[in-house]
Amino acid sequence: MKGPLAFLLLIIILGNSYCKNLFSTDEEPNDLCIECLQNYELLKIDEQNVRSKIHDKKKEHLLDSLFNYRAKKLGFNGNVLIAQQGVEIYNHSFGYENYNHKIKLSENSKFQLASISKTFTAVAVLHLIEIGKLSLEDSVQEYYPKFPIHCITLKMLLSHRSGLPDYRFTYEDSAALSFKKVTNQDLMRWIENQLPPLQLKQGRGFSYCNTNYAILAAIVEKATGMKFEEYMKRYILNPIGMYNTHFITTQDEKLNEHRTIGYNNNWSSIATDAFDGILGDKGVYSTTHDLLQWYKILTSDCFLKKETLELAFTPQSFEHPGNKNYGLGFRMYEYAPGKKYIFHNGWWKGYNTVFYTNQQERYVIIVLGNKFNRSVYALNEIKNILNEGSIDNSLNDDGEE
Numbered sequence: 139m140k141g142p143l144a145f146l147l148l149i150i151i152l153g154n155s156y157c158k159n160l161f162s163t164d165e166e167p168n169d170l171c172i173e174c175l176q177n178y179e180l181l182k183i184d185e186q187n188v189r190s191k192i193h194d195k196k197k198e199h200l201l202d203s204l205f206n207y208r209a210k211k212l213g214f215n216g217n218v219l220i221a222q223q224g225v226e227i228y229n230h231s232f233g234y235e236n237y238n239h240k241i242k243l244s245e246n247s248k249f250q251l252a253s254i255s256k257t258f259t260a261v262a263v264l265h266l267i268e269i270g271k272l273s274l275e276d277s278v279q280e281y282y283p284k285f286p287i288h289c290i291t292l293k294m295l296l297s298h299r300s301g302l303p304d305y306r307f308t309y310e311d312s313a314a315l316s317f318k319k320v321t322n323q324d325l326m327r328w329i330e331n332q333l334p335p336l337q338l339k340q341g342r343g344f345s346y347c348n349t350n351y352a353i354l355a356a357i358v359e360k361a362t363g364m365k366f367e368e369y370m371k372r373y374i375l376n377p378i379g380m381y382n383t384h385f386i387t388t389q390d391e392k393l394n395e396h397r398t399i400g401y402n403n404n405w406s407s408i409a410t411d412a413f414d415g416i417l418g419d420k421g422v423y424s425t426t427h428d429l430l431q432w433y434k435i436l437t438s439d440c441f442l443k444k445e446t447l448e449l450a451f452t453p454q455s456f457e458h459p460g461n462k463n464y465g466l467g468f469r470m471y472e473y474a475p476g477k478k479y480i481f482h483n484g485w486w487k488g489y490n491t492v493f494y495t496n497q498q499e500r501y502v503i504i505v506l507g508n509k510f511n512r513s514v515y516a517l518n519e520i521k522n523i524l525n526e527g528s529i530d531n532s533l534n535d536d537g538e539e
Contacts, residue, residue, distance in 0.1 A: 170377075171379070171435075171441050175440050179224070204519055204523070209233065214233070214514065215507060217245065219430055229245065231245065231247065237405050248382060249398050249506040250420070250508075251506070253348075255351075255419065256419060256420075256467055260296055260466055261436075261441070264466065276292050278292075278295075281357045282356070286330060294350075295354050297455065298344055298346050303349065305334075306413055319387070320412045320413060322359065349419075370385070378440070382428050383425070385417055399488075400508050407488075426504045436480075437495070450466040451465050451480050481494040481495060485539055490510060490511055
């Protein structure tokens with residue numbers, strides 16, 4: 139038995155390594171990432187043992203009571219998926235995908251992720267760094283020589299330390315005059331022609347800003363020679379099995395099936411505008427199950443190397459003491475020494491979204507809403523259920539992106 143088992147182990151190890159390092163714009167993607175993830179799946183007998191150990195039925199009942207209350211009394215409209223220690227313990231839909239046509243939400247419904255999209259941009263950049271196409275210390279001017287601000291690096295953009303202002307306010311008049319969706323390349327031309335005033339000196343402090351991630355998406359386009367949407371679909375989303383994830387700019391009718399509409403809290407729909415054509419900071423549409431796949435990618439070495447993921451989850455800002463921080467594309471909250479939540483929220487045109495993970499306790503909370511409702515960000519009750527009554531008020535429910 140030693141011979142076959144040793145050979146199988148070697149194949150698994152090589153498969154993981156090959157999966158991580160194969161993808162570049164010079165080679166075709168394959169299914170090795172999906173095969174790698176299968177090595178992390180629980181066997182049926184193990185799954186039953188885990189469910190019993192974590193009291194999944196009790197938690198499912200408590201979560202169902204909580205979200206039914208929020209749907210009926212607080213106006214929550216959306217999808218919820220919660221998994222712990224490798225098993226799904228709650229998966230439910232509340233309300234409408236399309237209110238005017240009374241089309242109900244289902245697990246196939248696709249929500250605008252808003253700022254959770256930044257995690258996808260960060261992984262794209264970190265992957266290109268792994269295969270030698272980019273470097274954290276590269277400046278924006280290496281890809282856009284006319285960029286008017288010196289010494290802003292990819293690392294500063296990823297960690298929101300560039301000091302740049304938000305393009306939505308800086309270029310509001312320009313967008314209003316546009317007869318088409320503004321692209322990331324349009325934005326780069328605007329910055330080249332109209333120098334925006336910095337909010338902070340580059341590298342001197344943290345200032346959350348959508349412009350950072352719009353520029354990162356533009357740099358991905360320069361480095362790969364492909365549209366950001368095309369690159370993401372071909373080299374990241376499809377290879378890791380996120381087949382129901384796409385962008386607001388996609389023209390694929392099949393992918394646009396079950397795309398939700400964003401609503402105000404009075405059910406008035408919210409129209410898109412010129413800025414919706416800018417990707418990187420927002421613009422990803424996805425399902426709860428695809429985000430569960432994303433969680434698996436971020437907690438394995440099936441796509442990015444472990445060292446790269448650890449860097450992404452390492453705090454980058456220390457100007458103001460506290461437990462909250464930002465890494466490279468991910469927020470974090472250290473609730474005990476060496477233990478932290480890794481998460482990102484989103485808020486955009488009726489969409490309120492949460493992707494919240496605890497890698498020590500091995501759970502993920504995914505809440506996607508398409509009707510403005512702040513209860514989406516109220517996580518302490520959910521965490522207390524998952525922690526089986528251990529009170530956790532570590533994070534204010536403030537809805538930050």
